Amino acid sequence: MAFTNLEIVGLSAIVVVASFVLSELWKFLYTTRIGHALGKTISLKDIGQWAVVTGATDGIGRAYAEELAALGLNIVLISRSPYKLQNVAAEIETKYHVKTHIIDVDFTQGGEIYERIGKELEGLEIGVLINNVGMSYSYPEYLAQVPNVTEFSHSLINCNVVSVTRMCLLVLDKMVERKKGLILNISSASAVLPTPLMTMYSSTKAFVYKFSEDLALEYAPFGVTIQVVLPGFVATNMSRIRRPTLRAPLPKDFVRAQMKTLGLELASAGYWVHKLQLGYYVKLMQLFPSLVIKVTWNNLSTTRLRALKRIQQQQQQQSSTETAKDK
Numbered sequence: 001m002a003f004t005n006l007e008i009v010g011l012s013a014i015v016v017v018a019s020f021v022l023s024e025l026w027k028f029l030y031t032t033r034i035g036h037a038l039g040k041t042i043s044l045k046d047i048g049q050w051a052v053v054t055g056a057t058d059g060i061g062r063a064y065a066e067e068l069a070a071l072g073l074n075i076v077l078i079s080r081s082p083y084k085l086q087n088v089a090a091e092i093e094t095k096y097h098v099k100t101h102i103i104d105v106d107f108t109q110g111g112e113i114y115e116r117i118g119k120e121l122e123g124l125e126i127g128v129l130i131n132n133v134g135m136s137y138s139y140p141e142y143l144a145q146v147p148n149v150t151e152f153s154h155s156l157i158n159c160n161v162v163s164v165t166r167m168c169l170l171v172l173d174k175m176v177e178r179k180k181g182l183i184l185n186i187s188s189a190s191a192v193l194p195t196p197l198m199t200m201y202s203s204t205k206a207f208v209y210k211f212s213e214d215l216a217l218e219y220a221p222f223g224v225t226i227q228v229v230l231p232g233f234v235a236t237n238m239s240r241i242r243r244p245t246l247r248a249p250l251p252k253d254f255v256r257a258q259m260k261t262l263g264l265e266l267a268s269a270g271y272w273v274h275k276l277q278l279g280y281y282v283k284l285m286q287l288f289p290s291l292v293i294k295v296t297w298n299n300l301s302t303t304r305l306r307a308l309k310r311i312q313q314q315q316q317q318q319s320s321t322e323t324a325k326d327k
Helices: 005-037 059-070 082-096 112-121 149-178 199-222 251-259 272-287 289-326
Strands: 050-054 074-079 100-104 126-131 181-186 224-229
Touching (some): 005 272, 050 059, 059 082, 059 126, 059 251, 074 082, 074 112, 100 112, 112 149, 181 199, 199 224
């Protein structure tokens, strides 16, 4: 039976599309389920005695600290609040029977904090570094209208960019000497998607994404695995999502899912729903960029207006309270 040229073109198109769909489905299943089930992910059993986690007292950072402690690693907790650090350290030691060490520093400050961190880490066999600490906008806003924008921009870059670079520099040499180590740099889905009204935040996360991918290629020959994580929404204090949903999981659920991808991909959305969302939006951006930009702009603009209205109401309430006191 002979096929017409039009039929051949149609069948070829079907084969190409089917191959693409099957390839994407295989990658999704392999990096979320199959690879881990086959034992292809990185084993952290003998990677080193200590794991270092920045931004370790809340949200994703704390979830990583607990998950790594459950695997038997001792944990260095680095964050700003000594009180929170002491409480989290005590809970981890009691629950998982591992050692902890706390370092209280403010990552929004300048480079002087890294000299202290380096001294505190001396003599520790560090196998894992989780660069999790980060900060974001209080609400979406035009760049020039961000409150205290000059000070804020310095703090944001110090916290989201400088911290990742300097913490990597503190541990890489020793990992290379031992020919093993794992570094996870927490970026964001906003690094690869249009995010107007949160320009500085998404730009710093784009740095983390590019920095991590290229650094991974540099240090793979030395036995050091570096992966960048691109989470969507997670129910944390920073996201201001109080109730977990399928699209915004609890930090512990996100971290458990993400750790099943270790060594399987350079960049990972981690959680299976986030993988589907990110893949969908990236493909949609390639096909219909104006649509994605319009939807994103409308969502963030609406969020901005709600936030400004809430701030105005709070200011009016405060003004009314002060007036009543004066009377």
